[in-house]
Amino acid sequence: MQSEKGDGIPFAGTRTSSEAADETEKLSSEIYDAIGINGKASDSRPGVMECGDRDREKYFRIFHKWSFYPVSPSELAGVMERLREQMPRQGWKVVEYREDTSKNRNLNLTADNDAKKASVNIVHRAKSNPPKLSLMVVTGCYQIPDGKEIQRF
Template sequence: MKTKLSALVLAVPFALTTLAGCSMTDNNSDEITSAGTSTSRDASDAVEKVSSGIYDLIGVKGKASDGRPTVMECPNKDRKTYFRILHPWSFYPASASELGIAMERLKAELPKNGWKIVEYGPDTSKNKNISLTADNDKKKAGAHIVQMLKNDPPKLSVNVVSGCYKVPDGQEIERF
């Protein structure tokens, strides 16, 4: 359990750093793109819908974990006014042999559904996991997907993150 938790702690900042870049930013700056104004609950629901859309594109039988969205800070923004949503989850195919098929389907189907793949290929881990990073400007979201073939059980690790939301005037960010 300690090893898996340590891997998650190391993987999430990497994924978030990766997702904060590319077309998830306005005007090629380091600032994360605005996702508009929303309560954290409504923004969480929107990000879960984005994740569901990605799940639908996988196209092979399997199960998704029950990962719940969480509220995060927006870098260099007032933490009482701005926030992002992170939705981490995993997909476990019915058969390990279908894991590569699932990743190839995502690589082919995401661009047909408004996503721009900004990075694809083996990561720097000793397992050389296949990693895919994609942004969707219309949905103001990014996704980082890692094919973990040598995991027991094999899985796709998925992190979906929103752009920065501003909480409506007179309301507070609910943190969960």
């Protein structure tokens, strides 16, 4: 995602923190659908974070950290490669696809969606018990509408 302020964080629009969190959950749902295998997502809600050096009373970002647990661990085989191929068709640009440096050599995929001003990092934790995908969706900077306050949750 390209920044409009030169700080690496794009401007995502004007929303209340609740509206922005709802939009981020919908984006996570789209990613869940793209995974394309049977499973269950962890029950987690988005949170609010600061937006770099911008005024914390006027600007905020939303993050949504969640996990996906397949019905059968063997179903995770090939899912990262499929996501790497399919996500660009849904407006995502894969900016990184590699094994990490952990002892488990987890496969990581990072993608940006410039239209939705969001990024996602997906980690295939094949050696976790149970195996899962760990996901973190992070938005660009939102500005709170005049007369409203940022809810921190």
